[in-house]
Amino acid sequence: MSDQTGSDVAVAMHGIVKRFPGVLANDHVSFEARFGEVHALLGENGAGKTTLMNILYGIYRPDEGEIYIKGRRVTIRSPRDAIRLGIGMVHQQYRLVSTHTVVENVILGLPGNFFFPDRAARRKLEEFSEKYGLHVDPEARIWQLSSGEQQRVEIIKALYRGAEILILDEPTSMLTPGEIDELLGVIRRMAAEGHTVIFITHKLDEVFDISDRVTVLRQGKVVATLETARTDKPSLARLMVGREVLFRLEKRPASVGQTVLRVEGLHALNDRGLPAVRNVSFAIAAGEILGIAGVAGNGQRELVEALVGLRPSTQGRVFIKEQEVTHQPPRTLIERGVCYIPGERLIGLVPSLSVAENLILRNYCQAPFTQGAFLNYGAINEYADHLVAQYSVATPSLKTPVKLLSGGNIQRVILARETCRAPTLLVAAHPTSGLDVGATEYIRQLLLAQRDQGTAVLLVSEDLEEVLQLSDRIAVMFEGQIMGILPADQADLETIGLMMAGAKKMSVPEVV
Amino acid sequence: MKGWLSLRLEKRLAVPRWLEYLTLALSLLLALAVIAVLFRALGVNPIVAYQRIFRGAFGSLYGLSETIVKAIPLMLVGVGLTIAFRARVYNIGAEGQLLVGAICATGLALACPNWPAWLLLPGMFVVGFVGGALWAMIPALLKARFRVDEVLSSLMMVYIASELVNYLVYGPWKGAKEMGFPYTDKFSPSAQLPRLLPTRIHYPTLILAVVSAVLAYLLIQRTKWGFEIRVTGENPEAARYAGMNYFTTVLLVMLLSGGLAGLAGVGEVAGIHYRLRYPQGVSPGYGFTAIIVAWLARLNPLAVILTALLLGGLLVGGDAIQVALGLPVATMYIFNGVILLFVLGGEVFTRYQIRLEWRRKT
Structure with a gap:
């Protein structure tokens, strides 16, 4: 990358390094955006896009590196500094006071007239509405507005504070298709007026719809900065996901048995009540691993929760060993041999309870752990002792609260509990996220061992390498749908990358 | 050089036992x-006041x-509250559940005065338990079904229970021989x-309280x-994940804590007053004081036996200084309130490590 700061460069970031405990979020990242440009920042989850922009907006301080705004070297300590420098940011989660009006939100926190602070603001709002197409009723209360209108308020807020450089963090993730078109129109007009727009996304279509240039981040590093017009989707997809394989696993060919899980046309809603899983169908047989790849937030979490009984499904049916289990509570599924390694470790554990108590968390009410009404601590400790040894959980004692164990050992407690009873179906969500190489390898081997002993495994992971390594078949999810299911030996990064970014869909083969 | 002192809280991983006791x-x-x-401001030497x-x-x-007489209701209610608070169900309405327990027992005592004591007294405890439990069921169902905040709903139920007692003692149950006082007639023997004569200790209730503490443990x-x-x-999400039923757990803890508060109400009318009286006459806020009892005991039902005696002692000691030093009644309420505030506030020090940092402004 060029390190000269030309007169048309609005933002220049050089050699930015940001470390979080155990993670290098930005590894000597350099980034430039020009005046009047829409610059897309493309990458998978965890690639470091948002971290980089949070540094620019003063939410984080970089460990190393320099920032230049309009050619002048600056230190940005807080969003207040960033706003003073003409930088605005619209976060994925809006930061609005829902019971206040639009105009009140816009002027919130600014000095102004004590009595009628909103008079000047109203004029400005009309001006923005005309100039950029940012139409919104100044008197409406935030809770009455749609997601797209709320986003407009956020943009107006930034513009009102004099933003010339506007950062939009995945701005389309909560919008309807119509609202997306309107947003893109607004962005074009702002760029035409000379504003710089930095557009964080993981969707390839959007990159081509709106951006002049694109910078691709992967695992905290910049892989390329390109003129959008001079590249194409397959090359961008490859840049986004391509990575070196860290280590190889011995993997025996799968000996597939009978169908264990069959899902037919499943639909489910997310926490905000919007459709998150749409018409998903697939099947998994005993002794195989089905991997689900996809960028986070495309319905994987909701799908998994619906399968293990933690989220109601709105339509469709689920069968385990040809018995219908749709709408069954978690307890019934546990009894049917459905084991679940949740993506967030805290869901699977009670931090202040002991290792032994956490090891029986899901089968505490079965014999021999419960006799009549009483817990049989003798049997519980014996069982726990056995598991701690078998899974080499490093713990001072069985009575130690699990919160005192390291991340890898906490995950071993969950794994021990969920895999020791030869489950019928094992659902593993992000089983290695945040773990070091050793723990990761141990867990991957364990999942393969489960497969080899005849368990049907559903693996959901944002780590594409993991999905490719472990899975026998790979399904890709995008916006709640399955874009396609490929046998692992036919899966190439390009096809999967395109499907992950919603740019390619293949007809889903009939259930095996 | 300008700057400011900033205070940062960091969550502690392990909380050593000694630190809990120390805080x-x-x-x-x-x-x-x-x-x-406060005593100083009221013109009383604090050392003298504490001695008194x-x-x-x-x-x-x-x-x-x-002290033991006052500790009995505190113990019963406090034990119930440890169960509810352990599930993070904040039953603040024990006072109301206690009053309803008293109403139900009184109803039975007035309706069947001629039953023999071996039948009537246990019967009163049973209906008192059921009454308190049912009163607690209302906020419990609202919470479990509609996620209504139980702090508000259970507290509101206190006022309803209190007015219900008022209505009964001024209205239909007003005693013929009580010379216009808002009391019911005296219970039949x-x-x-x-009682453990010559004291007012109604020992059956005391035994019940201690046994309930052990059973709750x-x-x-x-x-x-x-x-x-x-x-x-500890972790409601994990409970769902483990296939536990939130609904039944909330109902169970509210039922038990309401029922135990109801038993305390029975003890007061059947052991102390021998009649139902106006609400403050039955309970000078035992249901609220028991919240302090439960927290002081760190939600351990066995420790409630001790903390109930401590708070009971404070109530009796408070009466003593009211008489001896001429202090207003409200002094003791402030006393209790300050203690709860400091005990709850002290939790910050066990849960978090506190760091002070000098931040420079350039």
């Missing part, structure tokens, strides 16, 4: 120090017996609990329902 002791000491300022309180509560056989630590209560309180 508890320091919290109590600090509370006493703050209240000392201690002597009033524990310094004589009479004082000690009265078979509806009166035996076993319930929480040793049974599968206790396991469900603990898991739900």
Whole structure:
């Protein structure tokens, strides 16, 4: 990358390094955006896009590196500094006071007239509405507005504070298709007026719809900065996901048995009540691993929760060993041999309870752990002792609260509990996220061992390498749908990358 | 150089036992120090006041017996609250559940005065338990079904219960022989609990309270329902994941805590007053004071036996200084409030590590 700061460069970031405990979020990242440009920042989850922009907006301080705004070297300590420098940011989660009006939100926190602070603001709002197409009723209360209108308020807020450089963090993730078109129109007009727009996304279509240039981040590093017009989707997809394989696993060919899980046309809603899983169908047989790849937030979490009984499904049916289990509570599924390694470790554990108590968390009410009404601590400790040894959980004692164990050992407690009873179906969500190489390898081997002993495994992971390594078949999810299911030996990064970014869909083969 | 002192809280991973006791002791000491300022302002030497309180509560056989008398309802209610609070169900309405327990027992005592004592007294405890439990069921169902905040709903139910008592003692149940006082008639002898004479200690209720503390301890630590209560309180998401039913857990803990508060109400009318009286006459806020009892006990039902005696002593000692030093009644409410504030505030020090940092502004 060029390190000269030309007169048309609005933002220049050089050699930015940001470390979080155990993670290098930005590894000597350099980034430039020009005046009047829409610059897309493309990458998978965890690639470091948002971290980089949070540094620019003063939410984080970089460990190393320099920032230049309009050619002048600056230190940005807080969003207040960033706003003073003409930088605005619209976060994925809006930061609005829902019971206040639009105009009140816009002027919130600014000095102004004590009595009628909103008079000047109203004029400005009309001006923005005309100039950029940012139409919104100044008197409406935030809770009455749609997601797209709320986003407009956020943009107006930034513009009102004099933003010339506007950062939009995945701005389309909560919008309807119509609202997306309107947003893109607004962005074009702002760029035409000379504003710089930095557009964080993981969707390839959007990159081509709106951006002049694109910078691709992967695992905290910049892989390329390109003129959008001079590249194409397959090359961008490859840049986004391509990575070196860290280590190889011995993997025996799968000996597939009978169908264990069959899902037919499943639909489910997310926490905000919007459709998150749409018409998903697939099947998994005993002794195989089905991997689900996809960028986070495309319905994987909701799908998994619906399968293990933690989220109601709105339509469709689920069968385990040809018995219908749709709408069954978690307890019934546990009894049917459905084991679940949740993506967030805290869901699977009670931090202040002991290792032994956490090891029986899901089968505490079965014999021999419960006799009549009483817990049989003798049997519980014996069982726990056995598991701690078998899974080499490093713990001072069985009575130690699990919160005192390291991340890898906490995950071993969950794994021990969920895999020791030869489950019928094992659902593993992000089983290695945040773990070091050793723990990761141990867990991957364990999942393969489960497969080899005849368990049907559903693996959901944002780590594409993991999905490719472990899975026998790979399904890709995008916006709640399955874009396609490929046998692992036919899966190439390009096809999967395109499907992950919603740019390619293949007809889903009939259930095996 | 300009700058400011910033205070940062970091979550502690392990909380050593000694630290818990140390913060508890320091919290109590600090509370006493703050209240000392209050005594000073009222023109009373705090050392003298504390001496009077201690002597009033524990310094004589009479004082000690009265301390136990007040500890009985505190113990019953406090034990119930430890169960509810363990599941993070904040039943603040024990006062109301206590009153409803008293109403139900009174109803039975007035309706069947001629039943023999061996039948009538247990019957009164049973209906008292059921009454308190049902009263607690209303906020419990609202919480479990519609996620209504139980703090508000259970508190509101206190006022309804209180007005219900008022209505009964001024209205349909007003005693013919009570010379216009808002009391019911005196219970028949078979509806009166035996006392450890010459004190007012109604020992059957005391035994019931101690037994309930032990049973509650076993319930929480040793049974599968206790396991469900603990898991739900510590991590509701994990409880769902483990296939536990949030609905039944909330109902169970509210039923038990309401029922135990109801028993306390029965003890008061059948052991102390032998009649139902206006609400403040039945309970001077035992249901609220028991919240402090439960927290001081760190939600351990066995420790409630001790903390109930401590708070009972404070009530008796408070009466003593009211008489001896001419202090207003409200003094003791402030006393209790300050103690709760410091005990709860002290939790910050056990949960978090506190760091002070000097930040420079350039």
